[in-house]
Amino acid sequence: MLRKAVWGLVSYLVGSAATAALAAGVGGSETSATVWVPDYYGRYVTVNTLTDPSTIASTKIALSSRSCNPNSVAVENGDLYVVCNSDFGGKDEILVFNATSYAYVKTISGIGTDGNNYFSGSSLVAILFDAHGNLWTSGYNAGTLLRVPKSSLASSRPRVDREVIDSPTTPAGLALDSDKSIWVVGQYDGGIVLNFSDSALNQPGTFLQTNPLNPSPSYCISDSAGGCQQVGGVFDNPEGVAVFQGSVWVSNNGGNAPTSTIVRLDKQAGNQLSASTYGGTLNTPFACPGGMFAAKGPAKVETLWINDEGRNVANSDCGASAADQSAKAGLVMEFLNAGLTAANQAAPKPDQFTNWQKLTTSSPGFGGIFVQLN
Numbered sequence: 001m002l003r004k005a006v007w008g009l010v011s012y013l014v015g016s017a018a019t020a021a022l023a024a025g026v027g028g029s030e031t032s033a034t035v036w037v038p039d040y041y042g043r044y045v046t047v048n049t050l051t052d053p054s055t056i057a058s059t060k061i062a063l064s065s066r067s068c069n070p071n072s073v074a075v076e077n078g079d080l081y082v083v084c085n086s087d088f089g090g091k092d093e094i095l096v097f098n099a100t101s102y103a104y105v106k107t108i109s110g111i112g113t114d115g116n117n118y119f120s121g122s123s124l125v126a127i128l129f130d131a132h133g134n135l136w137t138s139g140y141n142a143g144t145l146l147r148v149p150k151s152s153l154a155s156s157r158p159r160v161d162r163e164v165i166d167s168p169t170t171p172a173g174l175a176l177d178s179d180k181s182i183w184v185v186g187q188y189d190g191g192i193v194l195n196f197s198d199s200a201l202n203q204p205g206t207f208l209q210t211n212p213l214n215p216s217p218s219y220c221i222s223d224s225a226g227g228c229q230q231v232g233g234v235f236d237n238p239e240g241v242a243v244f245q246g247s248v249w250v251s252n253n254g255g256n257a258p259t260s261t262i263v264r265l266d267k268q269a270g271n272q273l274s275a276s277t278y279g280g281t282l283n284t285p286f287a288c289p290g291g292m293f294a295a296k297g298p299a300k301v302e303t304l305w306i307n308d309e310g311r312n313v314a315n316s317d318c319g320a321s322a323a324d325q326s327a328k329a330g331l332v333m334e335f336l337n338a339g340l341t342a343a344n345q346a347a348p349k350p351d352q353f354t355n356w357q358k359l360t361t362s363s364p365g366f367g368g369i370f371v372q373l374n
Contacts, residue, residue, distance in 0.1 A: 034048065035371050037369050040070060040362075044060045045080070046059070068084035069086075069090040075099050076153075077133075080098070094119075094135075108148060125173070127368065129176075131198060145174075146163055162208070163213065165214050171184050173185040177195070188222070189225040191223055191236060193220075193235075200217075203215075219273055235252060236255070237253050238252050239289075240292035240368070247264050248264070249262055249265070250263045251263075251289035251290055253309075258287040258316055264277075278346075280346065281347065285333060287316055288309045288316060291306075292304065295371040304336075308332070326363065330362065331357065334351045334356070336351055
């Protein structure tokens with residue numbers, strides 16, 4: 001529900017990468033998984049360690065004292081990065097913790113190399129590390145993508161060095177493709193998905209407040225936005241995006257009411273995208289799908305996780321009302337490629353590993369989790 005600045009928590013928990021391989025551990029040959037989950041309303045991050053398909057050991061990292069409503073998390077070079085969002089009274093900033101001891105390290109406040117604050121009031125949503133190790137985050141209210149370069153991340157006061165505008169307006173989820181490009185999903189004009197090449201986003205030059213970067217996308221698809229490939233009726237307040245099995249997957253959260261769909265985008269000639277809608281019937285399996293995350297383990301088994309903040313919630317409005325917020329009643333689902341084929345397009349099949357229906361989530365919050373398969 002990003003259009004109302006009320007967010008559905010993205011909470012992904014790992015089951016197995018293949019039902020038949022459950023006894024062998026996650027993904028068959030992978031022995032364990034760690035899943036970092038932000039709880040937006042509760043103001044904490046849960047570290048979930050899965051070493052057996054029926055056992056999840058969890059540790060909470062409290063963020064209340066730091067006025068942080070966590071929207072997304074990522075782990076990079078031994079550090080945990082927590083994106084805090086201001087829409088529920090907290091701050092727009094990124095907290096950094098040691099990913100092993102959970103000790104606080106520092107805060108990325110959003111101050112740019114020009115002295116301006118690019119995070120304040122921006123309504124931070126997602127986080128992504130690109131192919132070069134640069135940190136990117138999306139500012140929903142500001143309509144910007146912001147870069148903190150890898151060279152600055154090791155300092156005590158990392159600085160924003162790049163602002164990308166119209167990227168699109170109201171950007172939400174971010175995903176990295178195999179060609180180093182970045183996909184951005186937003187809610188402009190009902191829903192829009194863009195792809196920016198690595199060379200377009202990381203081109204040489206200084207691009208901040210007085211001279212922001214406004215690159216041309218390689219792909220642009222929307223219900224009705226001008227200048228884009230138009231495919232009416234496909235998007236409905238999309239929140240999450242992930243690249244899974246070579247396709248781009250987008251979640252339709254729906255705003256005030258369950259949309260119950262996700263969208264598969266496949267690249268076609270002429271920088272066009274084909275769009276296929278999956279789901280559509282309430283709780284079969286989706287209600288209010290939010291954030292998405294795709295991960296590949298050492299055995300090269302790839303899985304897709306989808307947070308659904310409204311599944312099996314009576315009269316769910318996808319976290320818009322107080323009754324839905326922090327209910328811990330939604331469900332996190334994991335999918336293999338076999339569960340998302342054309343044969344089950346109307347009713348995608350989540351991987352039904354042991355206790356899969358006990359992996360609940362909560363609202364509100366957009367968020368994003370980070371999954372480590374070992």
